[in-house]
Amino acid sequence: MSTDYFRIFGLEPGFRIDLPEITDKYQHLQKQFHPDRYAGKSQQEVRLAMQTVSLVNQAYETLKSPVARAEYLLQRRGIDTSGRDAINRDTDFLMEQMQLREQLQEIHDATDPCSALDQLARQAREHSAALEDSFGACFTAGRYDQAVGELAKMQFFAKFLREILLREEELDH
Amino acid sequence: MVLLQISEPGRSPDPHHHRRAVGIDLGTTNSLVATVRSGSPVTLANDRGEHLLPSVVRYLSGGVEVGKTALEHAVDDPLNTLISVKRYMGRGVEDIARLGKQLPYELAAGKPGMVRFRTVSGDVSPVQVSAEILRTLAERAEASLGGSLDGAVITVPAYFDDAQRQATKDAAMLAGIKVLRLLSEPTAAAVAYGLDQGDEGVIAVYDLGGGTFDISVLRFSRGIFEVLATGGDSALGGDDLDRCIAEWIADQAGLSTDLAPALQRNLLRVACRAKEQLSESDEVALSVEDWSGRLDREILYSLVDPLIDKTLRACRRTLRDAGVETADVVNVVLVGGSTRMPRIRQQVAAMFAREPLASIDPDRVVAIGAARQADVLVGNKPGDEMLLLDVIPLSLGLETMGGLMEKIIHRNTTIPVSKAQEFTTFRDGQTAMAIHVLQGERELISNCRSLARFELRGIPPMTAGVAKVRVSFQVDADGLLNVSAREVNSGVETGIQVKPSYGLDDGEISRMLQDSFAHAREDMKLRALKEQQVEADRLIEDLAAALTRDGERLLSEAEYHCLEVALSELRKYRQDCEDYRELQRHIESVANASETFAALRMDDAVSRALSGHRLEEFEGRQ
Numbered sequence: 001m002s003t004d005y006f007r008i009f010g011l012e013p014g015f016r017i018d019l020p021e022i023t024d025k026y027q028h029l030q031k032q033f034h035p036d037r038y039a040g041k042s043q044q045e046v047r048l049a050m051q052t053v054s055l056v057n058q059a060y061e062t063l064k065s066p067v068a069r070a071e072y073l074l075q076r077r078g079i080d081t082s083g084r085d086a087i088n089r090d091t092d093f094l095m096e097q098m099q100l101r102e103q104l105q106e107i108h109d110a111t112d113p114c115s116a117l118d119q120l121a122r123q124a125r126e127h128s129a130a131l132e133d134s135f136g137a138c139f140t141a142g143r144y145d146q147a148v149g150e151l152a153k154m155q156f157f158a159k160f161l162r163e164i165l166l167r168e169e170e171l172d173h
Numbered sequence: 174m175v176l177l178q179i180s181e182p183g184r185s186p187d188p189h190h191h192r193r194a195v196g197i198d199l200g201t202t203n204s205l206v207a208t209v210r211s212g213s214p215v216t217l218a219n220d221r222g223e224h225l226l227p228s229v230v231r232y233l234s235g236g237v238e239v240g241k242t243a244l245e246h247a248v249d250d251p252l253n254t255l256i257s258v259k260r261y262m263g264r265g266v267e268d269i270a271r272l273g274k275q276l277p278y279e280l281a282a283g284k285p286g287m288v289r290f291r292t293v294s295g296d297v298s299p300v301q302v303s304a305e306i307l308r309t310l311a312e313r314a315e316a317s318l319g320g321s322l323d324g325a326v327i328t329v330p331a332y333f334d335d336a337q338r339q340a341t342k343d344a345a346m347l348a349g350i351k352v353l354r355l356l357s358e359p360t361a362a363a364v365a366y367g368l369d370q371g372d373e374g375v376i377a378v379y380d381l382g383g384g385t386f387d388i389s390v391l392r393f394s395r396g397i398f399e400v401l402a403t404g405g406d407s408a409l410g411g412d413d414l415d416r417c418i419a420e421w422i423a424d425q426a427g428l429s430t431d432l433a434p435a436l437q438r439n440l441l442r443v444a445c446r447a448k449e450q451l452s453e454s455d456e457v458a459l460s461v462e463d464w465s466g467r468l469d470r471e472i473l474y475s476l477v478d479p480l481i482d483k484t485l486r487a488c489r490r491t492l493r494d495a496g497v498e499t500a501d502v503v504n505v506v507l508v509g510g511s512t513r514m515p516r517i518r519q520q521v522a523a524m525f526a527r528e529p530l531a532s533i534d535p536d537r538v539v540a541i542g543a544a545r546q547a548d549v550l551v552g553n554k555p556g557d558e559m560l561l562l563d564v565i566p567l568s569l570g571l572e573t574m575g576g577l578m579e580k581i582i583h584r585n586t587t588i589p590v591s592k593a594q595e596f597t598t599f600r601d602g603q604t605a606m607a608i609h610v611l612q613g614e615r616e617l618i619s620n621c622r623s624l625a626r627f628e629l630r631g632i633p634p635m636t637a638g639v640a641k642v643r644v645s646f647q648v649d650a651d652g653l654l655n656v657s658a659r660e661v662n663s664g665v666e667t668g669i670q671v672k673p674s675y676g677l678d679d680g681e682i683s684r685m686l687q688d689s690f691a692h693a694r695e696d697m698k699l700r701a702l703k704e705q706q707v708e709a710d711r712l713i714e715d716l717a718a719a720l721t722r723d724g725e726r727l728l729s730e731a732e733y734h735c736l737e738v739a740l741s742e743l744r745k746y747r748q749d750c751e752d753y754r755e756l757q758r759h760i761e762s763v764a765n766a767s768e769t770f771a772a773l774r775m776d777d778a779v780s781r782a783l784s785g786h787r788l789e790e791f792e793g794r795q
Contacts, residue, residue: 001776010783025783027395031560032782033775035589035650036354039552042712044764048775050649054591061586166614168490169404 001052005059005072015073015136017063026060029053066132067158070139070151079144081151093153100124100160104167113171121164128157192323194353194551195314196361196543199303199327199341201259202383204228205537206310207544208318209553214365214544216537217317225536226313229256230305232292239309252279253292257384258299261288262344263336287340300340304347311350324353326547328539331357331389331403332566334612335624338652349700353550355651359389360398360561361542362508366530368393369559374503375401377492379521379529381484381511384410388488390495396558402585403566404491409483411511417476418444418468426464436462448473452515474516481520488524494585505529510536562587565648569624572609574599578618581646588652593645595661602634606642610656629658631665702753709747709760716740716767719774727773736770739763 006013009025031037033053038046062068074081103120110116131154138147196214198205203225207216216224223241231243231254238246247254255278261269266280266288281289281296289296307327315321327350329341338355345352359378368376376391376398387405391398419440423432432440443461447468450457456469492499505525512518512535521529533541549557564587570580571594582592598606606629613621632640641661648654659666717740724733743763750756 001779027397029779029782030397030562031395031558033779034560034562036550036560039353039550040711042715042764043708044712044768044771045715048771050589051591052775052779054589054647057587057590058582058592061583061590162614165490165494 001055003055004076005062008056008059009063013073013076015070015132015139017069019064022060022063026056029056066128066135067151067154070132070135070147070154073139074144074148074151077144079148081148090149090153097156104160104163107167114168117164117168117171121161124157124161124164128154128161131157192551192553193314193318193320194323194544194547194553195311195318195325196356196540196545196547197307197310197325197327197350198358198361198537198540198543199259199306199329199344200228200382200539201257201385202228203536204306204310205540206314207537207540208314209544209548214541214548216540217314219313226306226310228259228306229254230258230302231255232294232297234293237294237305239305253294255290255292255297255302258302261299262303263334263338263340264288264299300344301347303341303344307345307348307350311348322350324351324547324551326354326356326361326543326550327352328358328361328543329355330387331359331400331563332387332405333357333652334567334622335569335652335654342651342653352651353547356543356546356561357389357400357563358508358539359387359391359403359506360400360563361539361546362506363391363393363398363504363542364545364559364561365533365538365542366504366506368504368506369396369398372503375495375497375501376504376506377488377502377525378506378508379484379488379512380405380508381517382410382509383412383511384408386410386484386487388484388491390491390497392497397560397562399562399587400564400585401497402491402495403564404487404494406483406487409480411509411514413480414477414511414514415441415444415448417480418448418473421472421476422447422459422461422466422468425466426461428462428464448477448514452513477514477516478520481517485520485524499525502527506538507531507535508538563650563652564588565590565652567612567622568614569646569648569654570611570621571596571644572611572618576618577616578611578613578621581644582648584614588648589650591645591647593643596642596644597638598632598635598640598642599637601637603637603640604632604634605630606632606658608644608656608658610654624654625656627656627658627667629660629665629667631663632660633663633665635662698753702751702756705753705756705760706747709743709756712760712763713740713743713747716743716763719767719770723774723777724770727777728770732770736767739766 002008004013009022011017011022030053033049033056035046035050035053038049062072071081100120100123107113107116107120131150135147135150135154138144138150193208195206195208195217198207205216205224205226207214209215218224219226219240226240227244229240229243229247231238231246231250233253237243243254244256247256265286269288279291281291287298287300289298290302311322311325325345327341327345329338333341341355342352359380362378362380363376371393373394374392376393378387378389378391380387380389385405385407386409387403389403390401392401419437422440422444428436440461443459447457447459451468451470451473456467459466459468489499492502502525505521505527507518507521507529512521512531518529518531546559546561548554549559564585565582566584568580568584569582570578573579573596579594581594582590596606607626608629609618609626610624611618611621612624615621629642632642639662642658643661644656644658646654646656657666716736720733720736720740724736728736740763743759746756746759750759
């Protein structure tokens with residue numbers, strides 16, 4: 001079995017994917033190879049089934065998330081995706097980053113912190129969507145340096161959204 | 174019912190006979206066992222007709238008491254009567270201190286690892302206590318089903334981490350129960366309602382127990398249940414509802430805040446009764462000490478609504494975490510005795526804009542669902558399409574430079590799952606690498622839980638950055654983690670089953686097993702031999718079928734012949750061998766010999782599954 005996440009689903013590698021199609025295949029593979037389907041089988045068969053489904057799960061997990069998919073596409077080509085340098089040169093983005101962080105820091109002082117967080121999350125998601133389009137275009141055109149830069153920004157927003165979620169949990173306690 | 178089962182020696186019993194399988198809800202306060210009988214899942218009662226077994230174990234100098242009889246001594250014999258040990262599964266002394274609660278027990282001092290309670294019959298771990306509860310339930314089931322169990326599905330909270338799941342599985346092993354699967358409680362609840370026969374879409378499971386609140390968001394699609402996200406509040410439960418009513422009463426009665434324990438208990442009892450009565454009537458009369466007054470629904474709602482709101486906020490947050498909208502929810506399932514309160518049902522219904530499912534007793538719904546899944550996994554329902562997928566509740570990763578945690582597998586990833594990541598050495602000539610496995614969402618390792626530490630030694634000296642250490646994580650279908658590390662250039666390898674930090678080590682497990690088997694009905698060796706015979710039968714059956722089906726297509730003549738010989742030898746061994754270790758060795762050698770063939774067949778099946786699937790789709794679109 002191929003260990004390439006795209007090949008596992010019989011796909012050509014690329015940033016734009018048909019998620020419903022992948023989900024369809026994913027469910028089909030799960031139903032056939034999940035260890036629970038091997039009731040009464042030998043340990044060998046159960047183990048092989050587990051290994052197969054483990055790989056399928058990791059592949060699906062990677063492909064369905066735009067950030068993880070982008071990282072994987074670049075890593076497959078042997079491109080380092082830590083991307084710090086690219087992001088450091090983009091001063092506009094650094095400024096924007098700082099502003100967003102400040103807004104998150106000051107959320108407690110807002111009259112309605114919950115809806116302020118909602119607002120911030122919406123903003124972050126809009127930014128992410130635009131960055132994904134831009135990454136897709138760069139990657140398809142083979143402009144990998146630029147793609148690394150866009151990915152770094154996507155990574156920032158993904159992390160920022162996780163922080164928003166953690167902050168929401170704190171607000172409720 | 175099977176009265177007498179005769180099978181010829183050497184032949185496996187009829188694969189179509191009904192196997193005895195149960196679902197066990199190992200709860201914090203109460204535990205239950207259920208089974209599928211003539212097609213319907215039912216919880217099993219003890220000989221006094223009681224279904225709920227209080228999760229309480231009392232240690233005496235010459236034995237143990239489990240359940241109601243033990244609970245009766247909670248007050249007069251508190252140190253030997255262990256209650257709510259589920260909270261301590263897979264937890265160390267430091268964790269308990271962090272919970273901030275005064276522990277009502279005496280702990281065994283100076284021992285690392287999982288907490289141990291000091292009792293009159295020696296130090297016991299939460300695993301042993303849970304094993305007593307499981308054993309009691311298994312015996313109840315065996316008496317009811319008329320024979321030994323073929324397997325059990327045991328439920329765990331969706332948020333249970335690796336150490337807690339491992340502890341649960343260890344407890345089952347100590348109790349001599351074969352675990353078919355650890356299943357998350359919310360998934361079990363959804364299965365209990367037969368939602369696998371119902372509409373596709375998102376399912377919310379709202380579980381308000383005595384001391385905790387859990388919300389789980391599941392998706393059901395084409396026979397597959399998946400946990401999308403879990404959330405909740407481990408410090409908010411049904412008991413808090415009673416407490417805030419009790420506080421209101423104390424305030425009305427002009428009682429000071431510093432009350433005697435007996436009066437506090439009385440207040441809670443009055444509060445709980447008032448809450449229950451207000452389900453039926455609009456107003457109740459109250460009296461405490463020399464005060465008397467009234468409580469109506471309006472006041473009750475003003476008292477409990479803030480707490481209910483808190484649970485609903487957690488619901489919204491978890492829905493968002495799952496990436497779904499409230500409108501996507503097609504079913505809401507209620508779990509936990511506290512959800513009997515009409516106000517809660519009303520508020521939950523309002524939030525989700527649909528009536529929650531509540532026809533199954535919320536205390537039993539988890540065990541019922543577990544029984545259904547056990548029936549499928551033991552092989553009683555071939556052709557059943559239902560598949561339950563679980564996720565890991567917390568991210569797993571490694572410590573990297575600067576005390577940071579690098580996530581390898583993210584939380585909410587479906588299990589089983591495996592992933593590998595490569596690291597390199599940072600010093601010239603470095604021959605060892607420390608590997609620190611962590612769990613948690615935060616970046617600093619000080620905010621994460623340490624699961625295990627091990628070292629990869631014997632890396633040949635190389636320039637910094639040249640060695641390639643590949644660290645592989647494998648999480649199995651029960652959520653248990655294995656980590657291995659391998660230097661790619663030299664092939665040096667090491668691995669660990671992650672369970673040491675707060676688990677029991679293998680030595681402890683085997684000692685406990687021996688202790689328990691010393692009292693058991695079956696001799697351990699005989700039992701082990703039976704297990705190996707079952708495994709041998711399975712391998713023989715699988716391999717024979719595989720050779721017939723795919724042998725000629727996938728193997729050379731020599732390879733085919735080789736496996737045929739191995740197979741017939743295994744058949745002989747299965748007949749004659751009386752030593753389980755020898756039989757086990759032989760099974761392993763046949764498994765090794767057929768490994769390549771099995772892997773080839775698996776690959777073949779996967780590619781056929783995908784191409785067959787594509788064909789199906791094509792036909793479907795015609």
